[in-house]
Amino acid sequence: MFEYKLTDLIKIFQNLRINEFSDFLEHSIDVAKLSVSIAEELAPGKFSKSIVYFCGLMHDIGFLLKEIILENIDIDKDYILNYKTLASIEELDKKNFHSYLSASVLKYFKRFIPHDYLTAIENHHKEDNELIYESDEVKMLSKIFHVADKLSVIYRVNLESPEIGMEKMDEFIDNCGFFKTSIKNIINDDMNYLYLFDGNLNLKRYFNVDISLTLYEFMDFLKLISMIIDFRSPYTLNHTVSVSNVAKEIAKEMLDDYDANLLYMAGLMHDIGKIKTPLYILHKEGGLSYYEMNIMRKHVGETFRIFENFCSLKEIVLIASQHHEKLDGSGYPWGLSASQLSIGARILQIADMYVALREDRPYREGMSVEKALGIIEDMVEKNKLDKKVFDTLKNLTKEKELIKKYDKFIDEIEIDF
Ligand SMILES: [Fe+2]
Ligand SMILES: [Fe+2]
Ligand SMILES: [Fe+2]
Known part of the structure; x- marks a missing residue:
């Protein structure tokens, strides 16, 4: 609980x-x-x-x-x-x-x-x-x-x-x-x-x-922290809130409300470890060198470290820090295989990939829905990502725009002179 x-x-x-x-x-x-x-x-x-x-x-x-x-x-x-x-x-x-x-x-x-x-x-x-x-x-x-x-x-x-x-x-x-x-x-x-x-x-x-704290107070706090991390760079801006939203929408279709909330929280948490990634690496145009890539990849482990001592978060932290794992064992940081990856982790992997492909990066423009889905489908066929999760996402993209912005928070601020 x-x-x-x-x-x-x-x-x-x-x-x-x-x-x-x-x-x-x-x-x-x-x-x-x-x-x-x-x-x-x-x-x-x-x-x-x-x-x-x-x-x-x-x-x-x-x-x-x-x-x-x-x-x-x-x-x-x-x-x-x-x-x-x-x-x-x-x-x-x-x-x-x-x-x-x-x-x-x-x-x-x-x-x-x-x-x-x-x-x-x-x-x-x-x-x-x-x-x-x-x-x-x-x-x-x-x-x-x-x-x-x-x-x-x-x-x-x-x-x-x-x-x-x-x-x-x-x-x-x-x-x-x-x-x-x-x-x-x-x-x-x-x-x-x-x-x-x-x-x-x-x-x-x-x-x-x-x-x-109530669940919502805790979620608001995570949202605030993720906002601070995302605002560091225009390339990460809104990333977290979009991933959380996509993950929650997929979970609502496949699981119950409780788990959908869990996925939303894991989404808010997943890239918090990026606070340790230097800005020049986040902003680099063109490919990253071997060592820069190595530093970039460490953000997942960092997310795990930041939250690992909070027992009540165990389940969510695991989901959050497995978002770069792949079903065939080729992911990181642990190289886990299909039998070790929960449905939650599978949802977050696809949500993160979908949002990342749709967003601009220093070295390329954001992709269309179709192109992003095509790339993910390819990875599903290669046994890297989950097929059921992908099918659910594909259906959802027909119904609604899943990419979100941190506008609620900003709109809520009252300014009086
Ligand atoms: Fe101060
Ligand atoms: Fe990540
Ligand atoms: Fe102050």
């Missing part, structure tokens, strides 16, 4: 500390721990440690989305400008658009994150005089995230000369008014200082009650 906890999300999130996301993750972890410490020092027991932690961890998630979206605008405008609201993002960020985006993402979890916390995340770059109309609670929480954010930035910017960092922190704290003494207590405690900035989650120290 599905059994997911908030700490699972936190650990998965931490596993993304790779490539261009390292600094971002370090800052997020600092802010999670600093926010909890400050909240506890100011008003012990008033706020939920676990929720403050999670909100602190996610406070800049909108920044990541915005950065990725903006970077992609240079690579391929047409792809990106399809999103109605994005054309004006640069303009919007003058008004701290990323904090709106973060709060919107956290609304996925509004069942257990009280509204005040969401508002505080939205306010995390505002100064005191911009918060006068907020309730006392929101004011306090907003300031907690704001101060935690600043302290982490000062620390990270001065990593090379920590003594200067400390001096700057002191200057900043001196201007923190009501918060001053509490923050001084935290920062001046030698042990605490080390734990706060060590880059580890330190859940035992800063997190208390775990929270059970």
